[in-house]
Amino acid sequence: MESAANAPHVQQYQALFSSLNDEQCHDLAHIKRFLERIVGDNTFRAAFAECEDAEAILALARSIGCDIDPLDILPLFHANFLEQKGLPEAIERWPKHHLWTEYIRQLRAHLTTVKEMGGPKEANPKLHRWRLRQIIRTNNQLGYHLGHHIVHPLITFELSDGCSVGCWFCGISAEKFNGYWPYSEENAALWQAIHQQCQTLMGTAMQTGFCYWATDPMDNPDYDKFLMDYYRAHNYLPQTTTAVPLRNIELTRRIMDLYQRYQHITNRFSVLNLKTLKAVHEEFTADEMMGVELVLHNKESTQCKKSNAGRAQEKFNKGSKLKSQVNEGDSTIACVSGFLVNMPKRMISMVTPVAASDVWPNGYRILGERQFTDADDFAKSIQSLVDEHCTNALDPSLPLAFRHDLDLHMYDGEVRSASNARIEHTFESENEKVSAVLADLLPLVAQATYRPGEIIAKLGKAGHNPLLVAGLIDNLFDIAMFEEDPKFLALAEPLQWHHESPEPGASVSSDRFNKSAISNGVQTVGEPPS
Ligand code: SF4
Known part of the structure; x- marks a missing residue:
């Protein structure tokens, strides 16, 4: 069978590593090791706090197989320097801290590509x-x-x-x-x-x-064969995440070797206790661990x-x-x-x-x-x-309702929804006809009582263009404003309107899908977000 082309996210991941020279890769691996211990090991943090001079700090880093100088990356971990992270002066003074933040930024961008182009x-x-x-x-x-x-x-x-x-x-x-x-x-x-x-x-x-x-x-000794x-x-080596990386070292090493060969996505070890964190650092060098993210679940971790x-x-x-x-x-x-x-x-x-x-x-x-x-x-x-x-259409036999986690707010003439996560969406259009439909449509949907056809008929009788109403319902469906889960739909009740702004701290959704789908108003009727 002809092998599949690599997806954009795989190309992006490989390009990230090809752009790094050996010295940069080495530095990143050792910065990673130092940060893992600072975050995950309370005894290491205490030992660091007791270091009296630069020599003692270097010796402490060497004791965990880390050969960068922690003083070169202070804005990454030290409370007194965190605020300087990423600032131009800090980049000049601590270039290795910038190497790391840039690396992390690119890894995050890679995950965004998986999400946006992985369908x-x-x-x-x-x-x-x-x-x-x-x-x-x-x-x-x-x-x-x-x-x-x-x-x-x-x-x-x-x-x-x-x-x-x-x-x-x-x-x-x-x-x-x-x-x-x-x-x-x-x-x-x-x-x-x-x-x-x-x-x-x-x-x-x-x-x-x-x-x-x-x-x-x-748990499956044949895992690497699968x-x-x-x-x-698929021309793709999937990610591995394990919470027991030391149980079968040969299998773990085979998986790590496969990563080295194909370099498609970072693997992960979940660390359940401090003993395992130390043992992982004993077993694998910092350079070997470059392709493995440690997820620090142990109770001593500051991120547990x-x-x-x-x-x-x-x-x-x-x-x-x-x-x-x-x-x-x-x-x-x-x-x-x-x-x-x-x-x-x-x-x-x-x-x-x-x-x-x-x-x-x-x-x-x-x-x-x-x-x-x-x-x-x-x-x-x-x-x-x-x-x-995946009909990607509303069920005409069921009432239309907003998602169960949404609240509606009427504020200064605008209608906004706010989710439990306090992400806000403003229902607005520069087109007067669309605005007029929205003003009548949203209260009907909020009642969680009427089927889509009933709403279109009601608004048609009220003088709105039924095609425009149907198009707006489609738009709101495409941006996931409606409840689609039958279990929650069965529990849906009329929404209470709040006549004030959502709680301070709510942020206006800047999701690009939301913007593109709703701001186009009538023109996007029937078109999916792409
Ligand atoms: S979190 Fe723990 S129990 Fe759950 S699947 Fe992972 S390893 Fe198993």
């Missing part, structure tokens, strides 16, 4: 349009800190049943480990055939996929707060003593907008991230599920989920 635009336009709407919704619903960091990969595969690690904070409430899916002749044949189907169904969007969910890759098949099918979802939310709601380690507010650790495939159970779930709640405790909505028997059946099941859930 199946050519291979599956209906699915692509649905995924874009989920991106718009989560940006608005979960806010800039969380929503904008979710990259919405299109597919993930579980290669085990459950997870043996059993983290108390598991945001997707992984079940107990109940065996792995071996790379037997039969399973390998099914796996390869499924990936041929996936290439046809989703094309280069498969270059956003990965092979774990409520599972840990290390990974290589994935690479052969857990997402309020799954088991962590359960602890939070029950007032457990671990509650203080859980963030307040809407949260999720889910990232996929597309398909969650469990290979041992031969089960596909169509999913998308939402704020974890009593309705969806694990932070993702399940739109539909299918059991499959073989690769052909897998393809049919995926397509039937797309056909059922």
Whole structure:
């Protein structure tokens, strides 16, 4: 089979590393190691605070296998210098701090590209349009800190049943480990055939996929064999995240070697305790760890707060003593907008991230599920989920309602929505006719009572152009203002209007999809955001 071209985000990732010379790569790897210990290790922080001179600081850095001078990167970690980070004088004085901030900026830009260009635009336009709407919704619903960091990969595969690690904070409430899916002749044949189907169904969007969910890759000793098949099918080596990188060092090293060979996306180790952080630093050199991000969940870490979802939310709601380690507010650790495939159970779930709640405790909505028997059946099941859930149109038989997390505010003649994450959207148009329709349309939608056809008829009788009304409803649907989840729609009640500005601190949504879709008003009727 001809290998797929690399998606823009893969090219961007590889270009980032090709642009760095050996010395820069080395410096970045060692800055990374130093920051990991400063953030994740309270004993290291204390030792640093006690250093009396530059020599002692250098010796401390050397003790963790780090050969940069921490005094060269003060704005990255020292409270007295943080405010200078990125300032022109600081760039001149501490050029290595700038090397790091620029590197991180480019890694973030790479994730934005995964999100914005990772969809199946050519291979599956209906699915692509649905995924874009989920991106718009989560940006608005979960806010800039969380929503904008979710990259919405299109597919993930579980290669085990459950997870043996059993983290108390598991945001997707992984079940107990109940065996792995071996790379037997039969399973390998099914796996390869499924990936041929996936290439046809989703094309280069498969270059956003990965092979774990409520599972840990290390629970499957054949994991790297599946990974290589994935690479052969899609010209892409998926990301690996594991919470037990030291359990099977040979397997971990094989995965790290594959990263070195293809360099498609950064891997991650979740660090659950300080002992593991120290052991990882003992086992792997700073340079070997350049392609691995450490997610510091250990309690000594200054960044150890857990997402309020799954088991962590359960602890939070029950007032457990671990509650203080859980963030307040809407949260999720889910990232996929597309398909969650469990290979041992031969089960596909169509999913998308939402704020974890009593309705969806694990932070993702399940739109539909299918059991499959073989690769052909897998393809049919995926397509039937797309056909059922990616109509990209409102159900004419159901009442129209704003999303459950939105409030409406009437302020100074403007109508704005504000999400729980305090992302605001202003309903406005320079076109007088559009403004007049909006003024009558929004209160009707807020009642959560009338079906789309009834609203169009009512506004038609009131003298508005029905085509214009229908077009605006489509626009608002495309920017994910309406509730699409039947579970929440069943609970929808008329919205209370607030006759004042949203709470101070709310920010006007600058999401580019929002702007392009609504500001075009009538002209974009029926057009999807692209
Ligand atoms: S967080 Fe990851 S490693 Fe921990 S229990 Fe959940 S799936 Fe397993």
